[in-house]
Amino acid sequence: MATAPAKPVEKKPVAKFTQGNISVFIPFQLNQFNLKTVTKAQIGKADMALDFYQGLMLGIDSAANEGLNFKVNIFDSRDNNSQLAALSKREAVKTSNLIIGPIFPDGVKYMAPFSEANKMPMVSPLAASKPAEFNNPYLISIVNNIDQHGAKVADYIAKKYEADQSIVVLINTKKSSDEQFAAPIKKQFAKQYPNFIVQEFTSTYVFETKMVKGKKYAVILCSDDTRFVSPSLTKLYRLKNVAGYPIQLFGHPNWAKQTYNIDQLQNLQTVLSSSYHIDYKSKPVVDFIRAYRAKYEFEPTEYAFKGFDTGYYFGKLMAKHGLNYLDFLVKEDYKGLHNDFDFGYDAEYGFYNQHLMMLQYKNLSLNQVD
Numbered sequence: 001m002a003t004a005p006a007k008p009v010e011k012k013p014v015a016k017f018t019q020g021n022i023s024v025f026i027p028f029q030l031n032q033f034n035l036k037t038v039t040k041a042q043i044g045k046a047d048m049a050l051d052f053y054q055g056l057m058l059g060i061d062s063a064a065n066e067g068l069n070f071k072v073n074i075f076d077s078r079d080n081n082s083q084l085a086a087l088s089k090r091e092a093v094k095t096s097n098l099i100i101g102p103i104f105p106d107g108v109k110y111m112a113p114f115s116e117a118n119k120m121p122m123v124s125p126l127a128a129s130k131p132a133e134f135n136n137p138y139l140i141s142i143v144n145n146i147d148q149h150g151a152k153v154a155d156y157i158a159k160k161y162e163a164d165q166s167i168v169v170l171i172n173t174k175k176s177s178d179e180q181f182a183a184p185i186k187k188q189f190a191k192q193y194p195n196f197i198v199q200e201f202t203s204t205y206v207f208e209t210k211m212v213k214g215k216k217y218a219v220i221l222c223s224d225d226t227r228f229v230s231p232s233l234t235k236l237y238r239l240k241n242v243a244g245y246p247i248q249l250f251g252h253p254n255w256a257k258q259t260y261n262i263d264q265l266q267n268l269q270t271v272l273s274s275s276y277h278i279d280y281k282s283k284p285v286v287d288f289i290r291a292y293r294a295k296y297e298f299e300p301t302e303y304a305f306k307g308f309d310t311g312y313y314f315g316k317l318m319a320k321h322g323l324n325y326l327d328f329l330v331k332e333d334y335k336g337l338h339n340d341f342d343f344g345y346d347a348e349y350g351f352y353n354q355h356l357m358m359l360q361y362k363n364l365s366l367n368q369v370d
Contacts, residue, residue, distance in 0.1 A: 017322035019069045020315065022060070023093045025101030025111075026053050027079035048303050049103070052126070054296050055304035056100065058288070059311025066319035077102050081110045088114045096120065097323065098314060105129045112136035121326055125310045126303070128275075131349035139350035140329070142310060142341070144275040149253050150184025152273045152356045154193065156370060157218045157250070163195040166216045169207060170200045171223070171232060178222040181252055185220060204235040211239070217247045224254035230261070237264040256359065256366060265361040274359050275339050277368055278305060285337050302338070309336035 026049045053074065060070050073092045077084055084107055087093055099115065099122040102108055108124045115122040115138045123140045124131075130145045157168060168189065172182040182200070189198050201207040211217075219236060223229055233249075240247040249268035256274055279285055288308060292300040300308075313334045317325045329351055334341040340355040358370035 017068075019071055020098070020318040021071050021073075021092075021096045022314075023073045023075065023096040023099045024053070024056065025075050025077040025084065025087065025099065025103070025107065027103055027107075028053075028076040047301075051301045051303040052103070052307040054298075055292070055300060055307025055309075056311040057307075058291060058295065058304075059308040059313075060315045062308075062312050063315025063319055066316055068315075068319035070315060070318075077107055079104055079107065081107065084110050094118065097318065097325075098123065100125060100310060100314070103127070105133070108139070109134055112139065115139065123310060123314065125306060131346070131352050135349060137347055137350050140343070141350065141352045142306075144273075144353060144356050146180050146253075147184040148352075148354070148356055149273040150181055151188045152358070153220060153250055153271075154185050154188035156271070156273075156358050158189075158193040158196065161196075161216060161218055163193070163197075166196070166218060167212075168196055168198045169217055169219045170198070171202075171204055171207060171219065171221045172200055173202055173223055173225075173228060175223070175225075177224070182220075182222045185222075204232045204239070208235070208239060211243075211245055213245075215246075217245060218250060219247055220250040222252060224252040224258065226258060226260075229255070229258075233260055233264045233268070236268055237261075240268060262361065262364055266364075269360065271358055271360045271369065272366070274357050274366075275353070275355075276302060276306075277357055277359055277366065278338060279368075282337075288337055305338040309334070309338055309341070313341055 028049050057072070060072060064070055073096070075087050077087065084102065088111065093099070099111070099120055101123070102111060103126050105127045108127055108129070111122060112134045114120065116136050119138060121138050121140060122136070123142065125142050127141075128143045128145055130147060131139055131141045170182050170185060172178050186198060186200075189196050199210070201210065221229060221232055236247055236249060239245050247268060249265070249270040251270055251272045253273050255272055256276070288305070289300055292298070292304060313336065317328060317332065321328050329343045330345050339353070339357065341353055342355040343351045344354045345351050357368050359366040360369045
């Protein structure tokens with residue numbers, strides 16, 4: 001007896017992904033400005049928000065050239081959690097494919113339950129906080145945290161120095177901010193490079209009494225307190241140039257935004273870890289500056305560069321892979337204007353950028369050496 005052929009299962013057509021919906025939370029704080037009482041600090045915060053926004057929109061516009069339309073909803077988060085609570089109830093936010101922001105750690109923490117409950121990818125574009133603080137598997141952290149900086153410095157020293165010929169010295173005042181940088185350095189040496197001698201002193205003056213001839217010194221100054229750093233620099237400079245000890249200095253990542261004696265920094269071959277560096281001679285940077293000037297009639301700041309890289313990378317990823325773009329975050333690296341993106345993933349606290357640079361003072365400026 002012949003059996004009737006099985007009826008083919010009817011496949012429903014998969015809706016084509018034609019528009020990327022992005023919600024952006026930026027603290028413009030326009031509601032706070034009273035022209036009679038506005039402070040420089042308030043204006044500075046608004047400037048940062050505006051620069052980031054303008055760079056971001058240029059980046060998303062550039063990504064749209066890949067063939068995808070974008071609907072970008074810009075919200076003033078006001079750096080206020082009650083405002084975020086109201087915004088998260090909006091349909092435009094609930095139906096987003098991606099949230100960019102909030103900018104500051106308190107806002108990122110406040111939005112974490114919403115992001116996780118809705119399986120909503122959320123980019124933290126500017127906060128250097130440790131992702132573990134937010135406990136959100138859908139968080140995407142772009143800026144490297146201090147633990148990553150410490151591990152990178154240890155890796156760099158271990159690569160450049162011979163353990164039997166060198167001594168690694170941490171100048172650590174034991175203040176909480178200094179210890180935050182020192183702790184991951186010590187941990188990385190203990191775990192990965194146990195054959196290195198690692199010493200720790202509270203000042204360069206104590207260090208001087210313990211120095212020995214015949215060893216190369218990799219000295220890490222863990223502070224970003226200018227009142228402590230400046231005299232410490234002078235002391236290390238004399239130890240190298242008067243006493244004749246071979247010393248190379250490694251500084252706190254915040255030094256890149258501070259001002260110290262450039263001759264001393266160069267003489268000590270000072271190296272910093274950094275998640276931000278602009279090569280003004282590169283064609284992509286020149287092209288971006290030209291486009292930014294043409295559109296906004298201003299020079300782009302650090303936040304404009306960071307905004308562009310964020311908008312362009314995620315927009316391009318969405319244009320290429322559609323709704324499943326998140327699956328490709330750890331697979332597709334990006335060479336950015338201000339830093340590269342190379343994402344790792346942790347099931348508890350989400351995606352985090354692993355790429356860090358090492359910069360050295362040469363020719364009166366910071367230059368990338370790794």
